[in-house]
Amino acid sequence: MRFTWFNLMPWPDLPDDFRTRYRSVWVDIPNRLxxxxxxxxxxxxxxxxxEYADSLGFDGIGVNEHHQNGYGLMPSPNIIAATLTRRTSRAAICVIGNSIALYNPPIRVAEE
Structure with a gap:
């Protein structure tokens, strides 16, 4: 069995009344929050x-993209993966969900 550390990187400071005042955390969350x-x-x-997951012995570190919404602050997983390679040495860097539709040209996904 292998273990992967994954963190959506959610915004931790939504107001307590968020669910009643706002429609969604996905697309139209106000920047003022x-x-x-x-x-x-x-x-x-x-x-x-x-990075700490690597030192703890996790087999992989998972990254994805959610583009600055309440669920996740992680933009391009390619950039995060590249950043992690500088400070990790053992864990595999796993890109989980790289949205080809968001890249123009889509070949960037393969290149990066």
């Missing part, structure tokens, strides 16, 4: 967690 200073800190924390 994002604090760039907090965003910088949480992004570093999430990257540290992904």
């Amino acid at each position: 994002y604090d760039p200073v907090r965003g910088n800190a949480i992004y570093h924390e999430y990257m540290d967690q992904l």
Whole structure:
């Protein structure tokens, strides 16, 4: 059995009344709910967690793309995967969900 660490990198600071005030966290979440200073800190924390998984002995580190919504702050998984290769040495970097439709030209997915 193999184990992969995966983190959607969700935005942790949605207001308590989010479900009643807003329609979705997916497409039309208001930008005003994002604090760039907090965003910088949480992004570093999430990257540290992904890197730490390597030192804990996880077989893989999973990355995906959700493009800055409430579910996940991770943009192109290719960029995150490339970043992780600098600070990990053992775990496989697993790109889970690379949306070809979002790339123009789509060949970028293969190239990256």
